[in-house]
Amino acid sequence: MNYPVWDVPWLGAGLVVAIIAVFHVFVSHFAIGGGAFLFAAEWWAGRLARAGHASDAARVLDFLHRYATFFLVFTTVFGAMTGVGIWFAIGLASPEGTSLLIHQFVFAWATEWVVFLLELTILYLYYYGWKHNPRRDQVFLAGAYFVVSWFSLFIINGILSFMLTPGGWTPENRDLAAGFFNPSFWPSLVLRTATMFLIGGLGGLLIAGRLGAEDPLKPRVVRFSAAFVVPAAFLVPILFGWYWSTLPESTVKMVQEGVAGLGGGRLTAITRHLVLAGAAGFAVMAGVLVAVVRPRAVTTGVALALMLVVQMGLMGAEFFREMARKPYVIYGTLYSNSLWKKDADAGPATLKTPFLERARWHPAVLPGSTEHGEWVLRLQCMSCHTRKGYRDLTSRTASWTPEFAFRWFDTMHEQGVMPPFQGSDNDRAALAATLLNLHGRALDGNDVLRAVTEKARQAAPSPATPSATPVPPPEAPR
């Protein structure tokens, strides 16, 4: 534990990252798909002009200028804000993981930032050269923007997919190529490419919604935009099948079978998010087909509704991708609470040593005290949980007893959903006391240890602390 923990009440650090990232994914995919849309619409206007339909070409360019204005402002302002926001947030939420990504992919990040600068430069040249540049140059700039922005996706995709499927990369070999071109790299890249076309087309619908219902250009623009959305929406589920085939076995099992909950049932958050992504895909397809059939009915509200659908679908997909790594932040390498798997694999010699001796960022505490438990809680639990709020600990521990709490930390790890508990029995008891105190009790670690010892003495002739899987007390599902 080399870093302090960012304790965000109610939301939790992970959800702060997610809120920013989910919006950023929408903006960044639009920033690429919109580039393809600009290029295609430039080509369309050029074809109309060459065919002698100068007034139609001028109207398409007028539409395109509105699109480009919205595109430039939306993607640069919100893209930059959320992009910086993600860096800020992940650095605080998961410093160890961020450090690993920076050190492992230095060259990729450097390339990404150069590409990003180039992308912005071309976009400004395109937009501010609108009145001065020959159309041929504008077509070239739009095409160049699309290619360069797609290359930024290529790079980021390598790093994001690495986090879930590092492939042949290990902390020891640090094989950049194996990590970057990991098993889910290509399916993820193609899946994201289809998604960005879909969002680029929705941007066209948004601008088309501003055209009057009687405007003869409106149906043509709606159908032109739909040509981006409909094929992509058909392709996404197929491409997801390919992506699915590259996921770790544990992820597939988690989706298909759920995760055993305290009451013996299944907690299916990851499945719910996958259903959300699927429902959004179906809804956007249905909505755009309605728009194709009745293009004059497309309004700003209709386009915004469809964009909202895609935003929620992306939320489902991104939550799915994040949960698919559970309990890791880098699959098979680094747990979500910054514990390295190699340290965990070293066994009791590492895991059972007093936890706060290995953690740097905490004040001196009295062993077994409530402060002791509080710091174990912060350093081991708060990267994913909140006391009360998102993934709250209060409801999850409502019916816990001291003995149950003492043993349950190991069971959760054995079920594959939590990192292993780090620390001695004193750490364990102190954390159990802190969790029980969320319900108005006033225990410390010593109280918990006494209760565990007493229970063990009553249960068996041997007073040793049992290590078998405990039977959970009845608890309400959630």
Next chain:
Amino acid sequence: MATDLASIPPEADARLPPAGTRTGRAARWLLARYPVWPVVAHLADKKVPRHRHSAWYAMGGIVLFFFAVQVVTGVLLMVYYDPGQPWQSVQHIVMEVPYGSLIRSVHHWAANGMILAIFLHLFSTFFLKAYRPPREMTWVTGLALAGLGMAFGFSGYLLPWDELSFFATRVGISEVEKVPLVGGFLADLIRGGPDVTVATIGRFYPLHVVVLPLVVLGLIAAHLTFVQVQGVSEPDSFRALPPENRRYHRFFGEFLVAEVPVWLALGVLLVALAAVAPRALDPEANPAAAAPEGIKPEWYFLSQYQALKLFPGSLEVVGQAVLGLIPLAMVAVPFWDRSVPADARGRLVTRLGVAAVAGLVAMTAWGWLS
């Protein structure tokens, strides 16, 4: 060869797709057997005025959408729900039935969405003054549907039989009990005895899944028929325009089509809420236990709940009388404010409406925070 088939009216023949096409043949086949052309023509000509408040016309459709979601998810939940073992069966739904937690959470969020949409529909209708003659009965049936929507919420809330639902229902019925003269009788009737027990579920369940749906479906049919017959109301500002400046959407083909993506977005929003914030099932209700701290009714009853606190002790009867007068006053509005365009009385009603909305929001927020 003589037949009893009806002849196709000439104007229908002119407006229908050509007889040689498949849809044209199908339409004429149907019209020859069901001569309802006047109804079809009326609906085809239905228009929705286009003005800056037009979006509010979509609220009725949104309420209907949420109601449809409630029906579908409610039927799915009924497959596994057992009123004899309410908490255990809901636990089974949430923990073991595939997608049970998702369906239950969508049902929960759609219930809240429906009641919110009912409020928005009601107040937008009020402020656009769409209740004025000849639409009094549309308004009255709408008010009845709003009340029944809240009854749906109240009766469904108890069904999981968990701690929260039990105590919130007990608090709610205790307010009924305080009504002079008939309160005790009514409360016993609702509860099926002197306290909320599983016997209460025996009453709430058929009410929730049979009685209320039947009554609501009948009232929806009446409400929609009134709207179709009388057309969509036009606000005063729109009526003041010269006829050549008034623009309309066709209801079928334009307005309704534009609503479809909104319904799709709301459907996905329900799934998103169910994914991020699934409805929890608290521990099983224990009638002998003390009520947990902070038990409150659902948000749509909070304003009344909070308002009654302003009338402590023996004054509570006065509070109940005041709250009871509000729905009566709302029913009376279209019979009192009749003038088109709005006169001084109409403007007074609007101001009272603004005050009522402010009071509702303030009381709800106060109840939430207190």
